[in-house]
Amino acid sequence: MKKKILISLSIFCVSQLCAQEIDSVRAMKLVELQATIDSLHQRMQALQGELQKLKTQIQEGAQLDQLLAVFNQEDDESVPADQRSRRKRVDALLKAITDRPGQLRFNGGATTTLQGDPSGDDRFVTGVGSFDIFAHTSFGQNTLLFLDIEAIGGNGPNTRIATFSSLNEDAGSTAGSDGLDRLRILEAWAEFTAFDEWLKITAGKIDLTNYFDNNASANDETSQFISGAFVNSAAFPVPDNAPGIRLRTTVFNRFFVQFALSSIDDSGNDLFDELFKIGSVGFKLFPETGWEANLRLYGYQQASADNSMGFGVSFDESIAREFHIFARYNQNESELAEWFGISSAWSSGARFVKHFFEREIAIGLAYGETTPDNETLDDEKLLEIYARHQMNKWVYVSPHLQIVRNAAGTSEQRTFLGLRTHFNF
Numbered sequence: 001m002k003k004k005i006l007i008s009l010s011i012f013c014v015s016q017l018c019a020q021e022i023d024s025v026r027a028m029k030l031v032e033l034q035a036t037i038d039s040l041h042q043r044m045q046a047l048q049g050e051l052q053k054l055k056t057q058i059q060e061g062a063q064l065d066q067l068l069a070v071f072n073q074e075d076d077e078s079v080p081a082d083q084r085s086r087r088k089r090v091d092a093l094l095k096a097i098t099d100r101p102g103q104l105r106f107n108g109g110a111t112t113t114l115q116g117d118p119s120g121d122d123r124f125v126t127g128v129g130s131f132d133i134f135a136h137t138s139f140g141q142n143t144l145l146f147l148d149i150e151a152i153g154g155n156g157p158n159t160r161i162a163t164f165s166s167l168n169e170d171a172g173s174t175a176g177s178d179g180l181d182r183l184r185i186l187e188a189w190a191e192f193t194a195f196d197e198w199l200k201i202t203a204g205k206i207d208l209t210n211y212f213d214n215n216a217s218a219n220d221e222t223s224q225f226i227s228g229a230f231v232n233s234a235a236f237p238v239p240d241n242a243p244g245i246r247l248r249t250t251v252f253n254r255f256f257v258q259f260a261l262s263s264i265d266d267s268g269n270d271l272f273d274e275l276f277k278i279g280s281v282g283f284k285l286f287p288e289t290g291w292e293a294n295l296r297l298y299g300y301q302q303a304s305a306d307n308s309m310g311f312g313v314s315f316d317e318s319i320a321r322e323f324h325i326f327a328r329y330n331q332n333e334s335e336l337a338e339w340f341g342i343s344s345a346w347s348s349g350a351r352f353v354k355h356f357f358e359r360e361i362a363i364g365l366a367y368g369e370t371t372p373d374n375e376t377l378d379d380e381k382l383l384e385i386y387a388r389h390q391m392n393k394w395v396y397v398s399p400h401l402q403i404v405r406n407a408a409g410t411s412e413q414r415t416f417l418g419l420r421t422h423f424n425f
Contacts, residue, residue, distance in 0.1 A: 108133040108425055111170055111222045115157050115400075115418040128154035128171045130222075132186070142194065148187040150174070157416060162408040164342060164370045164380045166228035167416060169221035186241055202246040208238050208262055211246055212280055212298050216316040217326040217351045218366060222422050224351070225366055226400055227384045233312055234370040234380075235330035235345035237302050239276050242266040255283045264304055274303035290321035305339035308332070324351040328368075337373040345370040347382075360390040362398075377409025386420075396422045 109132055116125030135147040156171030175181050189204025202211075209219075209232050218230045225231065232238070244262030259279040263271050280298030285291075299311040310332035318324050327348040337343040347368025354361055363386070370380045381404070388398035400418035407414060 104135060104137045106133060106135055109222060110423045110425070111420065113156075113168055113170060113226065113418055113420045115168060115402075115416050117157070117160075117414055117416055119415060122160075124157075124160055126154060126157050126159070126168075128152070128156050128168055130170050142192060144191040146187065146189055146191070147185065149183055150186040151181055151183050153181060161404075161412070161414055163382075163404060164229075164345075164372065164408055165234035165382075167402060167404070168226050168418075169228040169231045170226065198249055200248045200250075202248075204243065205241055205266070206244045206246060206260075206262065207241045208244065208246075208260060208276070208278065209236075211248070211258060211260065212238070212278055212296075212300075213312055213314050213328070213330075214296070215314050215326050215328065216294065216318070217324045217364070218316075218328075218347070218349060222420075223388070223396065225349075225364060225384050225386065226418065226420060227366070227382055227402060229345065229347055229368045229370060229382055230349065230366045230384060233314075233328050233330040233345050233347070234368070235310070235332055235340075235342045236312060237300070237305075237310065237332065237336060237340040237342075238278075239264050240266060243268060243271055244276075253284070253287055255281075257281050276303065277301045290318060293317040302336055302339070305336045308335035308339070310336050322353055324353070325349070326351075334373075341373055343371045343373045360388075362386075362388040364388070372409045374409065378406040378411070380407060380409060381405040394424045398422075 111128075111130050113128045114125060115128075117123060130150065130152040133149045135149070136145065138144050152170070152172050152174045154171055155173050156166065156168035158167055158171065161167075174184050185205065187205055187207055189202055189206050191200065191202045193200050213232050213236050218225055219232070221228075221231050228234065239262055242263040242265055244260060246258060246260040248256060248258035250256045257280075260277075262276045262278075264274045264276060278298060278300040280296055282294065282296035285293040294314075294316050296314045297311070298313075299309060301307050301309045310330060312328070312330040314326075314328050316324065316326040325348075327346070329344070329346045331344045332340060332342065345368065347366060349364065349366030351362060351364045365385050367381075367383050370382075372379075383403045384400060386398045386400040388396055390396050398420050400416075400420060402416040402418065403414075404416075405413045
């Protein structure tokens with residue numbers, strides 16, 4: 001009996017020891033499993049953080065692409081009316097680049113134009129080709145740097161017929177006297193904003209027509225009218241791009257006041273000796289809607305003409321986004337008119353933009369008259385019609401018809417046919 005009891009106790013002890021050993025092994029495995037789960041959890045959290053960063057970058061990139069599309073998709077009706085000129089597209093592009101400070105980006109465009117007079121004995125065809133490379137970067141939210149490098153081949157039909165304003169504002173060969181094509185810096189400036197963007201200062205080599213006498217429907221020779229009189233007023237004696245400074249303040253996104261000084265030439269000598277001075281005021285109705293209207297009034301003083309003065313007005317309006325009208329008028333004082341050769345000029349027109357099968361079609365019509373200072377000459381009359389078709393995201397083609405009467409104040413009357421192709425890249 002005692003023997004059986006001892007055997008039973010031995011078996012019980014052995015079983016308890018085995019159970020304890022099994023429990024210890026299980027506990028160790030549970031600890032290891034928990035450590036593995038904790039490690040995986042930490043890795044998942046890290047991956048979620050990385051995915052969130054990537055998602056944010058993608059969203060920012062999409063927003064930047066949308067803003068860059070303002071430049072690439074010219075005259076897109078989703079863009080407010082005052083951003084459809086080349087200058088306004090560049091403004092939107094520069095605003096987008098402030099989100100990527102320190103990065104130098106490049107964009108540009110190329111334009112080719114064939115123009116000729118198919119009638120009469122003096123038949124001819126001229127060709128003009130140009131391209132612009134835009135380089136732009138930002139140094140934080142309040143400083144922008146912009147460069148426009150340009151090259152042009154061909155002088156257009158004005159080599160064959162004289163007019164008060166250019167028949168192709170994109171013409172003007174940059175080739176040297178040796179016949180070799182050359183690049184030139186069309187613009188090079190820095191722009192600063194202060195007081196929560198209440199004050200904007202632009203300084204460097206500037207183009208005053210980017211800020212004065214601008215117009216949403218008639219201000220870009222690469223995408224709208226090609227006649228110089230419909231890009232800027234024929235009576236506007238603005239100097240060529242040169243060192244200058246511009247100051248602008250905007251109130252409630254509706255009213256603005258701006259002032260600019262520019263050197264008479266691009267030599268860089270005697271910067272403050274003779275200056276072209278100009279100031280303007282303007283206001284906007286129904287901003288960023290399909291019924292936006294802009295009115296701009298400006299006055300200027302030309303040092304080269306004994307500081308004589310002139311004034312101008314520019315107006316444009318969008319009607320339900322698809323139909324646009326515009327008008328301009330300029331008048332110069334007698335001394336300035338005698339120096340510049342033009343007393344006054346006016347122009348007006350309309351533009352219709354519609355999308356068919358995701359392709360844009362724009363039709364433009366403009367008419368204007370230019371009055372010379374010489375009273376023995378007649379007023380020059382100019383009519384232009386164009387139809388612009390979007391081939392794809394990058395290419396636009398437009399045929400043009402131009403009719404000029406009393407060219408350069410004479411009795412000469414000519415009709416020109418043209419074909420323009422514009423590429424974005």
